[in-house]
Amino acid sequence: xxxxxxxxxxxxxxxxxxxxxxxxxxxxxxxxxxxxxxxxxxxxxxxxxxxxxxxxxxxxxxxxxxxxxxxxxxxxxxxxxxxxxxxxxxxxxxxxxxxxxxxxxxxxxxxxxxxxxxxxxxxxxxxxxxxxxxxxxxxxxxxxxxxxxxxxxxxxxxxxxxxxxxxxxxxxxxxxxxxxxxxxxxxxxxxxxxxxxxxxxxxxxxxxxxxxxxxxxxxxxxxxxxxxxxxxxxxxxxxxxxxxxxxxxxxxxxxxxxxxxxxxxxxxxxxxxxxxxxxxxxxxxxxxxxxxxxxxxxxxxxxxxxxxxxxxxxxxxxxxxxxxxxxxxxxxxxxxxxxxxxxxxxxxxxxxxxxxxxxxxxxxxxxxxxxxxxxxxxxxxxxxxxxxxxxxxxxxxxxxxxxxxxxxxxxxxxxxxxxxxxxxxxxxxxxx
Numbered sequence: 001x002x003x004x005x006x007x008x009x010x011x012x013x014x015x016x017x018x019x020x021x022x023x024x025x026x027x028x029x030x031x032x033x034x035x036x037x038x039x040x041x042x043x044x045x046x047x048x049x050x051x052x053x054x055x056x057x058x059x060x061x062x063x064x065x066x067x068x069x070x071x072x073x074x075x076x077x078x079x080x081x082x083x084x085x086x087x088x089x090x091x092x093x094x095x096x097x098x099x100x101x102x103x104x105x106x107x108x109x110x111x112x113x114x115x116x117x118x119x120x121x122x123x124x125x126x127x128x129x130x131x132x133x134x135x136x137x138x139x140x141x142x143x144x145x146x147x148x149x150x151x152x153x154x155x156x157x158x159x160x161x162x163x164x165x166x167x168x169x170x171x172x173x174x175x176x177x178x179x180x181x182x183x184x185x186x187x188x189x190x191x192x193x194x195x196x197x198x199x200x201x202x203x204x205x206x207x208x209x210x211x212x213x214x215x216x217x218x219x220x221x222x223x224x225x226x227x228x229x230x231x232x233x234x235x236x237x238x239x240x241x242x243x244x245x246x247x248x249x250x251x252x253x254x255x256x257x258x259x260x261x262x263x264x265x266x267x268x269x270x271x272x273x274x275x276x277x278x279x280x281x282x283x284x285x286x287x288x289x290x291x292x293x294x295x296x297x298x299x300x301x302x303x304x305x306x307x308x309x310x311x312x313x314x315x316x317x318x319x320x321x322x323x324x325x326x327x328x329x330x331x332x333x334x335x336x337x338x339x340x341x342x343x344x345x346x347x348x349x350x351x352x353x354x355x356x357x358x359x360x361x362x363x364x365x366x367x368x369x370x371x372x373x374x375x376x377x378x379x380x381x382x383x384x385x386x387x388x389x390x391x392x393x394x395x396x397x398x399x400x401x402x403x404x405x406x407x408x409x410x411x412x413x414x415x416x417x418x419x420x421x422x423x424x425x426x427x428x429x430x431x432x
Contacts, residue, residue, distance in 0.1 A: 001092040002030075004178055006084075008098040009035045009073075010106075012129050012235035013058040015065045015170060020127040022168035024097035025176045032178040033066060034087075035059055037077040037188045040109070050198035050319050051353055052188055057200060058236050063185075071177035074184035077191055081113055093122050099129035099235075102269045103357050131262045132156075132164050132239055135269060138262075145270040147279075147372045152266070153259045165243040198319065203231040205245050214253035220310075220322035221395035226254075227320070229354035232261070264362035267372050274361055274371070276342075283370030286430035288340040295343055297413050298333055301401070304412035307387040308332045310400035317400075319353035324390055330367035331381035336419040338426055341368035369427065377427040380420045 005028035007021050013035075015021060024031045037055075045052070063073040076083045087093060096117060101110070114124045128134050138156050139145055146152035189195065209216070209226055216224025231237040239258065246255035271279060278284050297303050301312035311325035321329070326348075333344045345364040349355050365371025369379070391397055394404065403409045 001090075003094055004030050004032045004087075004091045005094045006087065006096045007031055007033045008080075008096060009033060009062070010098060010101055010235075011233070012099045013055065013062055014236050014238065015062060015069075017167045017238040017241055018099070018170070018235075019129040019168050020097045020099040020125075022170055022173070023125065023127050024095070025170055025173035028094060029176050030178040031071075031176050032074060032180070033062075033071070034074045034076065034083075035062075036080050036083050037075070037186070037191075038080055038109075039078055040080075040105075042188070042191075042193075047192050048194045048196050050196045051355070052193055053196055053198055054200055054230065054234060054353065056188060058234060061236075066177070069174045069177050070179045072180055072183065074182075075186055076184070077186040077188060080109060081116060084113055084116065088117070088120055088122065093120075095122060096124045098124075098126055100126040100134065101130065102134070102265055104272050104275055130235065130239065131265050132243060132258070133159065133262055134265070138266065145266060146263075147267070149260065149263055149373045152263050153256060156259050156262065160243075165240040165247070167238070167240060167244075200230075201227065203228055203237045205241075207245075207249060210245060210249050210251045210254050213251055213257075217253070218324045218390050219396075220325050221391055221393070221399070225323065229356075230320075233354045233356050260362075261356075261359060264358040267362060268358040271372075274365065275357065278368075278370035279365055279372045279374075280370050282431055283368070285432075286370075286427055289338040291337065291339065294337045294413055295333075295339055297410075298329070298337060298339075298344075299347060302410050303332070303414075304410045305332065305336075305383040305387075306394070306397040306401055306404050306409075307383050307391060309404075310391075310397045313400040315348075315351050319351060321352070322396075324386075325396075326363060327367060328381050328383055328386050330364055331375075331379075332383055334364075334368040335380045335423040336383075336414050336416070338419075338423055341365060341370065377431070378424055380423055382416060382420075384416065 005024055007024045012018055012020065021033065059073060059075060066073050084096070101107070117124045133156060136143065138152060138159060204226070206226065209224065213224065216222050228237060228242065232239060232242070242258055243255065246258060267274060267279070298312065301309035301316065303309055307325065308329050311321050311329045315321040330344055333339050334341050341364045345360060348360050352360065362371060366374045369375060369377035387397065397404050401409070
């Protein structure tokens with residue numbers, strides 16, 4: 001029976017600077033990369049989802065990269081444990097490598113596969129690749145996790161050394177790939193999924209954007225952000241490469257954004273209850289409205305607040321929303337409409353191409369005031385003044401809300417002064 005070591009791609013759809021792949025190649029011969037379209041995840045998605053297209057495109061490019069080394073990527077569709085049962089029955093599998101994932105579903109899935117492989121004396125080895133620091137690498141002196149960003153980021157930066165953002169080149173180990181012409185590609189489109197017409201841009205480390213990030217990042221009409229979030233989400237770029245670029249260009253503001261990403265992953269790891277509940281449990285006592293008409297108006301971008309509506313329409317059409325606008329629309333939902341942050345979080349999870357559970361959850365709980373290091377509940381963004389400050393010429397609004405300024409544009413569904421006071425009263429009442 002042929003000997004193989006498997007490397008399982010998940011949120012790391014690249015061959016270069018891949019910690020787990022590097023470790024597999026360094027330690028074993030006949031390394032075979034695999035990817036599994038996990039039906040436990042896909043069964044909850046619509047049959048047309050641009051994120052599936054993104055993954056498929058990334059896999060095609062990944063396979064091309066492997067072919068340059070005389071190898072191929074094998075793609076499967078199904079339950080991961082069933083796939084590994086099949087592979088271990090067909091091949092003499094020496095080990096399975098992957099990069100760690102910190103979401104509860106992934107941890108449970110990996111634990112079950114670990115136990116199955118352990119029963120067959122096959123090691124399942126995980127590596128750190130999705131973040132710079134994980135688990136207990138950035139904690140307080142007493143070993144407890146940080147729950148406030150500023151001290152976390154200070155220790156994060158103090159701990160940073162070349163070791164943590166070095167690259168993992170694979171060229172010197174390329175002979176250790178499984179040299180095969182065997183094609184194993186179970187296309188997701190053979191299982192009822194339909195391609196969208198979405199087009200994706202390649203990752204672009206534009207030095208000018210990173211250098212000017214601090215001055216440009218808050219203005220949605222400008223190309224002031226890197227648009228790398230979707231690539232970080234699926235690992236088509238390396239977080240270490242991002243850190244190296246931020247350090248080289250001395251862009252502390254952009255580096256801080258990368259640290260926020262690590263911070264929210266740390267919160268998710270140490271406090272898994274945040275996936276479904278408020279980080280601060282006392283906020284569960286806040287009584288939310290149940291107005292589904294208001295929620296639908298928010299979803300469709302028909303609230304009568306131009307910046308909110310532009311953001312939601314951009315999201316619905318492109319799967320992207322500018323970060324400043326994300327804060328405004330999240331504040332509007334939770335404070336002006338007094339709707340449960342979990343409604344907004346779920347809508348973003350459905351629509352965002354760059355959806356990442358830790359960051360999405362952290363951002364929504366921040367906006368609602370119930371999260372770690374959150375904006376205080378009495379901070380209520382004024383969407384009108386936010387518009388004047390960050391889209392004064394209405395360029396962003398006019399792009400996404402063409403009827404703005406005409407009689408076809410709706411009146412505000414809620415009045416700002418009333419909504420602000422209602423939110424303050426409701427939060428105060430719930431928090432005692």
